[in-house]
Amino acid sequence: MSGLVAVHVGAGSHSSSLKGEYKTLMKKACNQAMALLRGGGNAVDAVCAATQVLEDSPRTNAGVGSSLTADGRVECDASIMDGRTLRHGAVGAVPGVRNPILLARQILEAQSQPLPGGLVPPSFLAGSGAQVWAASNNVETCEPAELIAERSQRIHEESLRNIQRLEEGGTKRRRYALPEEEEEMQGGLLDTVGAVCVDGAGYVASAVSSGGLLLKHTGRVGQAAVYGCGCWAENNCDGSGVSIGVSTTGCGEHLIRTMFARLCARAAISPSMGRSIVDAVTTHFLESEFLEGVHPRMAGALILRHDPQGSVSDLYWLHTTRTMGVCYMTTNDRKPKAQFSELAEEKIGVAVHLQSKSFGGGIPVTTPIEGMRAGPSHGEASGLLVGEETGKSDSSDEEEEPG
Amino acid sequence: MSGLVAVHVGAGSHSSSLKGEYKTLMKKACNQAMALLRGGGNAVDAVCAATQVLEDSPRTNAGVGSSLTADGRVECDASIMDGRTLRHGAVGAVPGVRNPILLARQILEAQSQPLPGGLVPPSFLAGSGAQVWAASNNVETCEPAELIAERSQRIHEESLRNIQRLEEGGTKRRRYALPEEEEEMQGGLLDTVGAVCVDGAGYVASAVSSGGLLLKHTGRVGQAAVYGCGCWAENNCDGSGVSIGVSTTGCGEHLIRTMFARLCARAAISPSMGRSIVDAVTTHFLESEFLEGVHPRMAGALILRHDPQGSVSDLYWLHTTRTMGVCYMTTNDRKPKAQFSELAEEKIGVAVHLQSKSFGGGIPVTTPIEGMRAGPSHGEASGLLVGEETGKSDSSDEEEEPG
Numbered sequence: 001m002s003g004l005v006a007v008h009v010g011a012g013s014h015s016s017s018l019k020g021e022y023k024t025l026m027k028k029a030c031n032q033a034m035a036l037l038r039g040g041g042n043a044v045d046a047v048c049a050a051t052q053v054l055e056d057s058p059r060t061n062a063g064v065g066s067s068l069t070a071d072g073r074v075e076c077d078a079s080i081m082d083g084r085t086l087r088h089g090a091v092g093a094v095p096g097v098r099n100p101i102l103l104a105r106q107i108l109e110a111q112s113q114p115l116p117g118g119l120v121p122p123s124f125l126a127g128s129g130a131q132v133w134a135a136s137n138n139v140e141t142c143e144p145a146e147l148i149a150e151r152s153q154r155i156h157e158e159s160l161r162n163i164q165r166l167e168e169g170g171t172k173r174r175r176y177a178l179p180e181e182e183e184e185m186q187g188g189l190l191d192t193v194g195a196v197c198v199d200g201a202g203y204v205a206s207a208v209s210s211g212g213l214l215l216k217h218t219g220r221v222g223q224a225a226v227y228g229c230g231c232w233a234e235n236n237c238d239g240s241g242v243s244i245g246v247s248t249t250g251c252g253e254h255l256i257r258t259m260f261a262r263l264c265a266r267a268a269i270s271p272s273m274g275r276s277i278v279d280a281v282t283t284h285f286l287e288s289e290f291l292e293g294v295h296p297r298m299a300g301a302l303i304l305r306h307d308p309q310g311s312v313s314d315l316y317w318l319h320t321t322r323t324m325g326v327c328y329m330t331t332n333d334r335k336p337k338a339q340f341s342e343l344a345e346e347k348i349g350v351a352v353h354l355q356s357k358s359f360g361g362g363i364p365v366t367t368p369i370e371g372m373r374a375g376p377s378h379g380e381a382s383g384l385l386v387g388e389e390t391g392k393s394d395s396s397d398e399e400e401e402p403g
Numbered sequence: 404m405s406g407l408v409a410v411h412v413g414a415g416s417h418s419s420s421l422k423g424e425y426k427t428l429m430k431k432a433c434n435q436a437m438a439l440l441r442g443g444g445n446a447v448d449a450v451c452a453a454t455q456v457l458e459d460s461p462r463t464n465a466g467v468g469s470s471l472t473a474d475g476r477v478e479c480d481a482s483i484m485d486g487r488t489l490r491h492g493a494v495g496a497v498p499g500v501r502n503p504i505l506l507a508r509q510i511l512e513a514q515s516q517p518l519p520g521g522l523v524p525p526s527f528l529a530g531s532g533a534q535v536w537a538a539s540n541n542v543e544t545c546e547p548a549e550l551i552a553e554r555s556q557r558i559h560e561e562s563l564r565n566i567q568r569l570e571e572g573g574t575k576r577r578r579y580a581l582p583e584e585e586e587e588m589q590g591g592l593l594d595t596v597g598a599v600c601v602d603g604a605g606y607v608a609s610a611v612s613s614g615g616l617l618l619k620h621t622g623r624v625g626q627a628a629v630y631g632c633g634c635w636a637e638n639n640c641d642g643s644g645v646s647i648g649v650s651t652t653g654c655g656e657h658l659i660r661t662m663f664a665r666l667c668a669r670a671a672i673s674p675s676m677g678r679s680i681v682d683a684v685t686t687h688f689l690e691s692e693f694l695e696g697v698h699p700r701m702a703g704a705l706i707l708r709h710d711p712q713g714s715v716s717d718l719y720w721l722h723t724t725r726t727m728g729v730c731y732m733t734t735n736d737r738k739p740k741a742q743f744s745e746l747a748e749e750k751i752g753v754a755v756h757l758q759s760k761s762f763g764g765g766i767p768v769t770t771p772i773e774g775m776r777a778g779p780s781h782g783e784a785s786g787l788l789v790g791e792e793t794g795k796s797d798s799s800d801e802e803e804e805p806g
Contacts, residue, residue: 069532075532085695086660086692086693086695087660088659088660092495092527092529092624093528093529093530093532111656116566116569116570117562117565117566117569119566119616119618120616120654120656121656122619122620122622122623122624122656123656123659123660124495124623124624124625124629124659125496125620125622125623125624126495126496126529126530126622126624127496127529127530127531127532127622128530128531128621128622129472129478129496129530129620129621129622129623130622131622132620132621132622133620133622159520162520163519163520163522166519166520167519213522213523215522216525217525217528217532217535217536218531218532218535219525219528219529219530219531219532219533219534219535219536220525220527220528220532221495221525221527221528221529222527226527226629226630227629227631227632227659227660227662228630228631228662229630251523253514253523253524253525253526256491256526256527256630257489257490257491257526257630259630259631259662259665262662289489290489292488292489
């Protein structure tokens with residue numbers, strides 16, 4: 001096994017009717033990354049290329065097609081980490097950049113260029129200043145409105161009306177979104193995208209990109225931009241000899257408060273077929289005091305563990321949401337393999353579901369394992385787009401003309 | 404001992420002639436916080452009030468008087484953490500907000516208010532979006548230019564000229580700054596401010612506020628806005644029974660990559676009179692692989708450790724820079740006590756100097772301890788404003804008219 005790339009389209013609630021489309025997209029992303037790896041590219045090149053493909057689809061909540069802010073704009077978060085240099089480049093709430101991951105990468109790379117007078121290159125740029133950097137560093141900028149997809153606009157309008165109805169004491173009613181979009185809205189649309197990779201030289205890298213939460217406040221920064229929270233890549237992680245790459249997805253505020261990427265990386269060091277990861281996520285996320293009062297708790301992660309001894313790589317993906325879509329491919333494979341993982345409805349936000357696959361010496365496929373928080377379940381989903389749904393959609397005060 | 408507040412004016416290179424002024428300012432901040440504590444305020448109220456006083460001084464690199472970006476603006480980072488709720492509120496690269504710490508606090512508090520439809524309140528806002536939030540949440544906004552102090556403008560112009568000369572292959576020459584400002588410029592002006600507090604109920608809180616690095620790119624976000632890096636407050640830290648508050652200062656990029664606030668918090672759990680902290684900073688900052696190739700390494704922290712058993716509080720302050728200014732006061736004290744700590748010139752950026760004081764049962768004052776990185780020292784300071792100075796200021800190509 002001389003190289004492995006894996007991508008995800010987030011932990012969320014993917015529509016059954018769209019899964020085929022998501023799989024095709026993820027395969028394209030894997031193929032693109034693999035072509036680079038085979039052509040001599042490194043892990044950073046690969047995760048960047050894969051994420052760029054995912055961003056370019058109006059179907060994912062990243063780049064074009066991102067969720068809109070409450071005031072109707074696209075503002076993106078993204079970051080990338082190089083496990084070899086341990087450098088990290090991040091952008092937060094940036095408007096008008098077609099591929100936020102390319103900007104994050106440019107910020108990553110610029111850190112290796114000394115500046116005159118010992119000035120320190122930035123590792124994290126936010127808002128319009130990040131767009132200024134893009135414009136002066138050959139990263140494509142565009143009119144912010146160009147990143148608004150039709151789908152995002154429909155969902156935005158529907159969500160605003162739902163909120164308004166809730167504020168007026170009514171129940172909500174959907175009108176504008178397509179049926180498959182409605183299905184996805186129920187899950188909260190947390191579909192951040194990302195990628196992890198180990199290249200032929202054994203170096204790992206990771207990337208994450210997100211349009212953030214639906215109806216977020218302008219300027220809101222989520223985990224995808226925050227060090228230790230959105231992605232992690234560390235060769236010889238914590239001196240263990242093992243290299244780890246992580247890309248996270250879910251509710252950014254929850255993932256920041258639990259430093260989710262680094263949490264998963266530390267937990268993945270132990271060669272326990274994923275049990276240590278499930279335990280860590282149960283204890284330090286589902287039961288964490290840092291999320292006191294927060295229910296449901298929404299997270300997901302794609303984790304790559306590479307042990308240079310024997311050249312074994314393990315891939316793990318976990319989520320506390322209803323679904324998560326992943327795809328992977330090694331340099332030995334002719335085709336990438338895409339799949340969706342699912343968590344039972346009553347466990348959403350209170351349990352973690354983990355699947356894994358081993359490459360190059362380990363047990364090829366391991367059985368899924370789950371962990372669940374102790375104590376009362378608080379299982380009722382309570383988001384704008386989840387729950388509060390059953391039997392209410394027919395109530396009589398909800399007719400209105402289509403937008 | 405029923406309450407303790409401590410503040411800092413950053414790790415940097417404070418001018419000898421200005422130390423009196425800094426001390427007066429820090430005492431004012433402590434007194435203000437103590438008045439609140441005595442009036443029934445909690446730790447969050449106290450650190451917020453203290454930080455506000457420090458921001459309001461044009462002498463500190465926070466709020467009015469912040470360092471200017473390369474394009475001449477003030478953009479501020481700040482965050483606050485409540486050790487009781489473990490919530491964190493942060494703002495990054497925000498323009499036109501007189502007291503960024505008040506905005507961070509507003510973001511902290513808003514997280515306890517449920518939003519309609521289960522929308523998640525933000526924990527981190529950046530750029531102009533943060534200013535929008537301020538304007539709609541009763542946090543005072545202003546014209547961005549109102550935050551530019553004369554001192555900042557002088558230093559900015561001088562720094563720009565220095566950079567230009569360096570780029571043209573010349574040496575640098577100072578012209579515009581006052582003598583005491585020149586002295587401070589030599590240290591890199593890393594004077595982030597902040598505060599830590601334990602209140603009468605035993606709850607801890609911490610705050611940090613910064614104008615960021617001189618000549619930073621617009622949109623640059625430093626550690627003061629980043630979770631786990633700028634400040635930390637955790638009652639019953641890691642389940643140890645001990646409560647910890649931390650406020651960091653230094654080069655933001657270095658502090659982000661080492662998650663410096665959380666690093667210090669974890670290290671302070673052990674009751675080792677500061678030795679565990681010095682060891683942790685030596686290993687995980689001065690010798691950290693996450694800062695490979697980075698010299699000198701600039702950091703500082705103010706750390707409060709409160710052990711409810713016996714009601715003992717220990718205060719630690721450490722820095723790898725030339726100086727650090729701190730001030731503290733307990734509810735038993737009539738007056739706050741301010742002091743500057745100093746590191747020998749040859750140790751700047753390669754060694755850590757720690758001082759401590761114990762309240763309410765411990766050894767009142769402990770001797771300073773130091774740790775130094777193993778291996779070659781790389782002690783030559785190499786910043787825009789440090790080093791490259793000796794004997795060069797008289798070179799003949801450097802005359803120009805004053806600005």
